[in-house]
Amino acid sequence: MASKLPDVKSHGGGAEDGGGGKKWPGFVQFFFVLSVVLCVLLYAPRLFVLTSTYGIDFFAQPPPPRTSSRVVGQADNAGVGDVVVLDNQLPSPCSSLPGDTICCDRSDFNTDVCFMAGDVRLDPASLSLLLFGKQPPAPNATLEERVRPYTRKWETFIMGKIEEVRLRMAHPAEEDGHRCDVRHDAPLLVMTAGGYTGNLFHAFSDGFVPAWLTVQHLRRRVVLGVLSYNPWWAGTFSEIISGLTDYHVVDLLHDKRTHCFPGAIVGTRFHGILAVDPTRLRDNKTIIDFHDLLADVYETGEPQQEPAAARRPRLGIVSRRGTRVIENQAAVAQLGRSVGFDVDILETANGLPLSASYAAVSACDVLVGVHGADLTKFLFLRPGAALVQVAPLGVPPIARGCYAEASARMGLHYEQYDAEGHESSLSRRYGLRDAVVSDPEAAKRDKGWGFVARVYLGGQNVTLDVARFRETLSRMHAHALRVRSSHLQGALD
């Protein structure tokens, strides 16, 4: 391997930063922008659990030495020697990118992504990637492009917070000033740990799922160059990061060295909310393949020996704090047991690492929770399991938009339990007959997102109607038993 190991100091990490503080203002900033986020979830208290798991251990093992491979933009050469194709998407204007060129695909509503193949060198001072061509560029070649690598291109406010990366053809005379300090044998992916990444839903929907579907075909032979790199991000998502790359992460804004790559991808593709569209990928990958990555990185220990048939189906109840709380959670847990489940209360914001959440959630046959960012953990459920999303008043469309399709595509059974007026704490405040309670859609009209965020998302708890919710849980219990018996059947066949 040609690359030197970046020292931890150059990443601005380490305990002395204590996380937060002035160095990572992005953490704090996202609180101010929440009110404009559509599919979201007020506050992620986990945000404050900084640096605890950050450290040298986060880095993946150095990859084994390899002969260098040639990176090209186009697929036509696939099979000729050890060739790496950068753009895995079809159709794409960049899928037949010749070497020594820059190509951007700006055709998507959500995201721009640029590719460059050849001798690519990072100029940290100007946040530029310079392409040193073997020959002078053709007269009509693209000489320069600029891109902000984030998947919410339509949202001006947040895009303004994402650094702009320049890609340009370099003049041979510039070579002197750009000698390689670190030479990588794998291409670079530029992504950001900023934007709304402090929120778990966005971390996956805007960040990791897009990053994965952009580079999974490289099989971890890709270097992540990360904007707004911070210890919280590196620590919280260390396993997932090591599932994306075999290399050390480059902290683009703090690392002053000239890193060199055989190619680069700046920005990520986006296929929808927590979505992977197999028809747009050369290798037909799906969100289930993304789930498999999570299983690979988190299921490190011994598989559970407990035979499935020996235990009752397991119901996980996601337990929020502060807002959108299930006020009669104990009664709901009791109901779950009486219906035939083993019940596990999954506390959110408990400071435990994601690996612990993975272990708890993946053991569940059914996951129940009120709408919120933590339900993104449905990605941890095994295919065949079920997700029941409780939507408080005014929230059903948002709830559905976030998780219904996404969970179904993952092979989960999805049900949404829309709270009725008498189950909402808003009935105590406004009375059952106030439009806020009796007709939330009408009440929301013309009021804007701030009203939805304050009243329906930020100011509401639920008390589930035990008689009504029993029907849902009974159905889920029967579903779990059916899935189990079909698995057993499959095992016997």
Ligand SMILES: *[C@@H]1O[C@H](CO)[C@@H](O)[C@H](O)[C@H]1NC(C)=O
């Ligand atoms: C540049 O011109 C050449 C020759 O005219 C043509 O084949 C090529 O497609 C053009 N490239 C671009 C990027 O327009």
Ligand SMILES: *[C@@H]1O[C@H](CO)[C@@H](O)[C@H](O)[C@H]1NC(C)=O
């Ligand atoms: C992807 O799907 C297409 C269309 O169904 C098929 O022709 C192709 O062989 C598949 N590719 C892979 C790598 O499985």
Ligand SMILES: *[C@@H]1O[C@H](CO)[C@@H](O)[C@H](O)[C@H]1NC(C)=O
């Ligand atoms: C919701 O429940 C939490 C926890 O019990 C409580 O702190 C909060 O005040 C409740 N909110 C409303 C609107 O009742």
